[in-house]
Amino acid sequence: MIVYAVIVFAIAALGGLYLAGHALREKFAPWAVSLLHAGLGALGLILLIAALIEGAASQTVLIGFVILLAAALGGFFLASFHLRKRLAPKAVVVVHAGVAVVGFLTVLSQVI
Structure with a gap:
């Protein structure tokens, strides 16, 4: 389950790079990419929750999950700007990106 979560987060990260590229150039990214990025992030968190509930995850995965949850909250904050067309x-x-990378690497450390 954790391996699948890492794969999903890696794909979400690609979308995040695309979104960040737009934001850092002061351009709006397409909503479809934003929604896909958010959906994949949510799926990754759900997979981690399932692994944690099953007891198949270490303390390090729990820490990574909490860090990724904080990144998700930052993502909601960023989406609020997009919704307001700002x-x-x-x-x-x-x-947001830095926190997500730290959480991702924390979880990844338990896979490799």
Whole structure:
């Protein structure tokens, strides 16, 4: 289950790079990509929850999950700008991405 979560998060990260590229150039990204990125992130979190409930995950995976959950909250904040047709602050985009990468690497460390 954790391996699948890592794969899903890796695909979501590709969408995140695309979205961040738009945001850092002060352009709006397509909603479809934003929704796909959010949906994949949510699926990854659900897979981690399932692994944690089954007891098949270590303490490190739990820590990675909490970090990724914080990144998801930042993602909701970023989406609120998109909904209001305002450009997201670049600093928030960078922090969101950084937190997500740390969470991803934390979970990945238990797979490899």
